[in-house]
Amino acid sequence: xxxxxxxxxxxxxxxxxxxxxxxxxxxxxxxxxxxxxxxxxxxxxxxxxxxxxxxxxxxxxxxxxxxxxxxxxxxxxxxxxxxxxxxxxxxxxxxxxxxxxxxxxxxxxxxxxxxxxxxxxxxxxxxxxxxxxxxxxxxxxxxxxxxxxxxxxxxxxxxxxxxxxxxxxxxxxxxxxxxxxxxxxxxxxxxxxxxxxxxxxxxxxxxxxxxxxxxxxxxxxxxxxxxxxxxxxxxxxxxxxxxxxxxxxxxxx
Amino acid sequence: xxxxxxxxxxxxxxxxxxxxxxxxxxxxxxxxxxxxxxxxxxxxxxxxxxxxxxxxxxxxxxxxxxxxxxxxxxxxxxxxxxxxxxxxxxxxxxxxxxxxxxxxxxxxxxxxxxxxxxxxxxxxxxxxxxxxxxxxxxxxxxxxxxxxxxxxxxxxxxxxxxxxxxxxxxxxxxxxxxxxxxxxxxxxxxxxxxxxxxxxxxxxxxxxxxxxxxxxxxxxxxxxxxxxxxxxxxxxxxxxxxxxxxxxxxxxxxxxxxxxxxxxxxxxxxxxxxxxxxxxxxxxxxxxxxxxxxxxxxxxxxxxxxxxxxxxxxxxxxxxxxxxxxxxxxx
Numbered sequence: 123x124x125x126x127x128x129x130x131x132x133x134x135x136x137x138x139x140x141x142x143x144x145x146x147x148x149x150x151x152x153x154x155x156x157x158x159x160x161x162x163x164x165x166x167x168x169x170x171x172x173x174x175x176x177x178x179x180x181x182x183x184x185x186x187x188x189x190x191x192x193x194x195x196x197x198x199x200x201x202x203x204x205x206x207x208x209x210x211x212x213x214x215x216x217x218x219x220x221x222x223x224x225x226x227x228x229x230x231x232x233x234x235x236x237x238x239x240x241x242x243x244x245x246x247x248x249x250x251x252x253x254x255x256x257x258x259x260x261x262x263x264x265x266x267x268x269x270x271x272x273x274x275x276x277x278x279x280x281x282x283x284x285x286x287x288x289x290x291x292x293x294x295x296x297x298x299x300x301x302x303x304x305x306x307x308x309x310x311x312x313x314x315x316x317x318x319x320x321x322x323x324x325x326x327x328x329x330x331x332x333x334x335x336x337x338x339x340x341x342x343x344x345x346x347x348x349x350x351x352x353x354x355x356x357x358x359x360x361x362x363x364x365x366x367x368x369x370x371x372x373x374x375x
Numbered sequence: 376x377x378x379x380x381x382x383x384x385x386x387x388x389x390x391x392x393x394x395x396x397x398x399x400x401x402x403x404x405x406x407x408x409x410x411x412x413x414x415x416x417x418x419x420x421x422x423x424x425x426x427x428x429x430x431x432x433x434x435x436x437x438x439x440x441x442x443x444x445x446x447x448x449x450x451x452x453x454x455x456x457x458x459x460x461x462x463x464x465x466x467x468x469x470x471x472x473x474x475x476x477x478x479x480x481x482x483x484x485x486x487x488x489x490x491x492x493x494x495x496x497x498x499x500x501x502x503x504x505x506x507x508x509x510x511x512x513x514x515x516x517x518x519x520x521x522x523x524x525x526x527x528x529x530x531x532x533x534x535x536x537x538x539x540x541x542x543x544x545x546x547x548x549x550x551x552x553x554x555x556x557x558x559x560x561x562x563x564x565x566x567x568x569x570x571x572x573x574x575x576x577x578x579x580x581x582x583x584x585x586x587x588x589x590x591x592x593x594x595x596x597x598x599x600x601x602x603x604x605x606x607x608x609x610x611x612x613x614x615x616x617x618x619x620x621x622x623x624x625x626x627x628x629x630x631x632x633x634x635x636x637x638x639x640x641x642x643x644x645x646x647x648x649x650x651x652x653x654x655x656x657x658x659x660x661x662x663x664x665x666x667x668x669x670x671x672x673x674x675x676x677x678x679x680x681x682x683x684x685x686x687x688x689x690x691x692x693x694x695x696x697x698x699x700x701x702x703x704x705x706x
Contacts, residue, residue: 174593175592176589176593195592195597196589196592196593197592197593197594197595197596197597197598200592200593200594200595201595205593205594206593208590208593212587212589212590212593213587213590214582214583214586214587214590215586216586217583217586221579225579225580225583225591225594226594228576228579228580229591229594229595229596230595234576234577234579234580234596234601235577235601235604236575236576236577237571237572237575237577237578238571238572238575239575239576240571240574240575241574241575241576241578241579242574242579244576283594287594287595
C-alpha cells in the first residue's frame with residue numbers, strides 16, 4: 123500500500139467512565155472512499171471529531187499527509203486540506219446558499235483582515251462559489267437563504283462548502299442523514315462523481331449507500347476497529363455479522 | 376452608496392440626515408439652543424450604541440461592560456486637560472506625556488487607550504461564551520469603576536471638571552454649534568466605517584462565527600482573532616464617544632463607567648434594532664428623547680421606559696428601526 127493520507131494509531135478518548143474511543147487504528151489510503159460503520163454508540167462521531175480537531179484525544183496519534191496533527195487546532199487542519207461536513211447541517215442559515223459557499227472559499231483565500239471592500243460583490247469569491255454550487259446541482263438556488271432550502275438541499279450545501287475548500291480529505295458525518303429516497307439517490311450520484319478526485323472518509327447509516335460507494339469499510343464497535351476490508355469481505359465477515367449486521371434486526375437504523 | 380434606490384428606508388435616512396444637518400440653524404432661529412447640546416448628546420450616544428451593535432448584533436458578544444471604554448475615553452480627555460491647565464505632565468517615565476487640551480492629541484489617545492483596554496479585556500473574556508461572557512465583562516466593568524473611583528488625584532468619586540472644551544489644533548470649539556458639527560461628522564464617519572466593516576470579508580467572518588463558530592473553525596478560520604479584533608474596534612469606537620462625552624458635559628466622573636450605563640447603551644441597541652447598525656443610533660435618540668419627555672411628567676419615568684422596552688422585546692424583536700425597515704431582510 124502507498125503511504126496513507128491519514129493514519130490513526132491507538133487513539134483514545136474517554137468521557138467519564140465511557141471509553142468512546144478505545145485504541146482505534148485506521149489508515150486512509152489516497153483517493154479511496156472509506157466508510158466507517160458501526161452500531162449506535164460505537165464512537166463514530168467521536169472519532170471523526172478527533173480527526174477534525176473538535177475534540178483532542180486523550181492518547182494515541184493522528185498523522186495527516188505525514189504530519190503529526192494530533193493536537194493541531196481545527197482551523198490549521200482545514201488549511202492542511204481536511205474538510206468536514208457535519209451530521210446536523212451546519213450551514214449559516216441567514217446567509218444565502220452562495221454566501222455559504224463563498225465563506226468556504228474565503229477561508230482558503232488568505233487572511234480575512236480585510237475591512238473595507240464589500241465581500242458579497244467580490245467576484246474572486248463569488249465565481250468559484252457558483253462553480254461549486256453548479257457541481258452539486260444547487261446553482262438555481264444560489265440566492266435563496268439557506269434556512270429556506272429543503273433538508274436535502276441543505277445537505278448538498280453542506281457538502282458544497284466542504285468541497286469548496288478543495289480538500290484532499292473529505293470527512294463526511296452521515297451525509298445522507300434524514301434524507302428521502304430521491305435526495306439520497308442524488309447525493310449518492312454526487313459522491314460517486316467525486317470518486318478518485320478526492321479522498322473521502324464517511325460515517326453513514328445507509329448501508330445500501332455504503333456498500334455501493336465504499337472502496338473499503340471499517341467496522342467500529344465499542345470504540346475499536348474490529349475489521350477493515352472491501353465491502354464484499356466485510357459483508358461476509360462472521361465477526362462483523364455478529365457484532366453489527368445481526369443487530370440490524372433488533373435495533374432500527 | 377452610489378446606486379441608491381429610494382426605498383422608504385432610504386427616504387427616512389435622507390430626511391434624518393437633512394434634519395440633523397439643519398438642526399443647529401433651525402434651533403438657533405427658533406431660539407431653542409438647548410436642542411443643539413441635546414442632539415450632540417444623542418449623536419455621541421449614537422456612536423457608543425453603534426459600536427456596541429458591532430459586537431452584540433454582528434458578533435453575538437453580549438458585553439455588559441461597554442461603559443468601560445466610554446469612561447476610559449472620557450477620562451483620557453479629562454486627565455490630559457487637567458494636566459494641560461496645570462501645565463504639568465501626566466507621566467514622566469518611561470516617556471513624558473504632557474497634559475493637553477488639544478483634541479487632535481487627546482481624542483486619538485482616548486481611542487487608543489480604550490482599544491488597548493478592549494484588547495486586554497477581550498483577550499480574556501472571549502475565551503468564554505454565553506452567560507459567562509456577560510458575567511466576566513460585567514466583572515471587568517465593576518473593577519474599572521472602582522479603579523476610577525479610587526483616583527483621588529482626579530476627583531475620585533466626585534469626578535473631574537474640565538476648564539473648557541478641547542481645542543482642535545488652534546481652533547477653539549466653544550460654540551455649541553461647532554461642537555455639534557464635530558459630533559455629527561464623527562458620527563457619520565464612524566457609521567460609514569462600520570457599514571463597510573460588517574459587509575467586508577472581516578465582517579462576514581465575525582457574523583459567521585456568531586452563527587456557528589465550530590463550523591467557521593472547520594472551514595479554516597481562526598475565529599478568536601477575528602472576534603477579538605471586532606471587540607477592539609468596538610472598544611475604540613466607544614472610546615471616541617467617551618472623548619466627545621467629556622467635552623459635551625465638560626465633566627468626567629466614575630458614573631460614566633457604572634454598569635447602569637452599559638445597560639443603557641444595550642437598551643439603546645435593543646430598542647433601535649440589534650444588528651441593524653444605524654438602528655441603535657435611533658435607539659439612542661428614542662431613549663434620550665423619551666427620558667427627556669417622561670422626566671418632565673414624572674420622576675418614575677424608568678417605569679414607563681421599562682414598559683416600552685417590554686413591548687419592543689415582545690412585539691418588535693428587531694427593534695423600532697429594524698421592525699419597520701429591515702423586516703425579512705437576511706441581515
